[in-house]
Amino acid sequence: MNSLGELEAHIGDCHRCSLGDTRTRLVFGVGCQDADVMFIGEAPGRNEDLQGEPFVGAAGGLLDELLKSIGLHRSDVYIANILKCRPPGNRNPLPSEIETCTPFLREQTRLIDPLVIVTLGNFASKFVLKTQSGITRLRGSVQHAGRFVVLPVFHPAAALYDNTKRDMLFADFARLKELLEAGAEKRPAEPVQQNLFEW
Ligand code: URA
Numbered sequence: 008m009n010s011l012g013e014l015e016a017h018i019g020d021c022h023r024c025s026l027g028d029t030r031t032r033l034v035f036g037v038g039c040q041d042a043d044v045m046f047i048g049e050a051p052g053r054n055e056d057l058q059g060e061p062f063v064g065a066a067g068g069l070l071d072e073l074l075k076s077i078g079l080h081r082s083d084v085y086i087a088n089i090l091k092c093r094p095p096g097n098r099n100p101l102p103s104e105i106e107t108c109t110p111f112l113r114e115q116t117r118l119i120d121p122l123v124i125v126t127l128g129n130f131a132s133k134f135v136l137k138t139q140s141g142i143t144r145l146r147g148s149v150q151h152a153g154r155f156v157v158l159p160v161f162h163p164a165a166a167l168y169d170n171t172k173r174d175m176l177f178a179d180f181a182r183l184k185e186l187l188e189a190g191a192e193k194r195p196a197e198p199v200q201q202n203l204f205e206w
Contacts, residue, residue, distance in 0.1 A: 020033070029092075029095050030093050031056045034055050034088060037086050039082060043121055044084045045119050046127055047127060050089060050093060050094055089108070089109060125159075126157060126160070127160060135152050135157055160180070
């Protein structure tokens with residue numbers, strides 16, 4: 008695959024799992040193919056399912072504020088989810104759904120080739136880092152997955168009514184700004200290979 012457009016066309020009107028039968032719109036992802044930072048959330052919620060764009064509800068409003076606090080706008084970054092379709096009633100993604108859907112996320116990540124991946128919440132952090140550690144323990148710590156620097160943070164939805172988590176999210180975004188300013192120095196120096204990361 009050479010571009011996000013090609014990947015999106017390949018995914019098409021996906022019915023590779025049963026979420027294809029219940030979703031309104033597939034939420035491919037949004038942002039800039041050259042982004043230095045890629046955010047990975049869990050799965051589309053109700054608003055995202057209706058609009059076809061990730062993080063457009065209340066949690067998305069907080070994500071926009073967090074981006075603004077470090078001088079970024081969503082058009083500067085890339086935003087995707089573990090799953091591209093909404094699980095009914097916002098239930099947790101099933102292992103089989105993750106297995107079916109995440110090859111597309113990997114390909115998306117390979118095409119964007121960000122300096123930093125920010126995993127939003129437990130689900131994305133556990134998946135990307137292949138860890139059982141919870142987000143409360145991981146948040147704000149700089150990790151690696153393959154050739155990517157990974158910064159796990161709380162999911163913005165978890166911080167909407169929790170000021171302590173909200174403060175921690177703003178602090179972790181300040182850390183993200185530092186990581187981005189340090190730029191490619193922080194990146195593991197392996198050559199670009201076909202399989203860019205192990206997860
Ligand atoms: N929560 C997520 O994890 N992703 C979205 O796109 C919206 C809410």
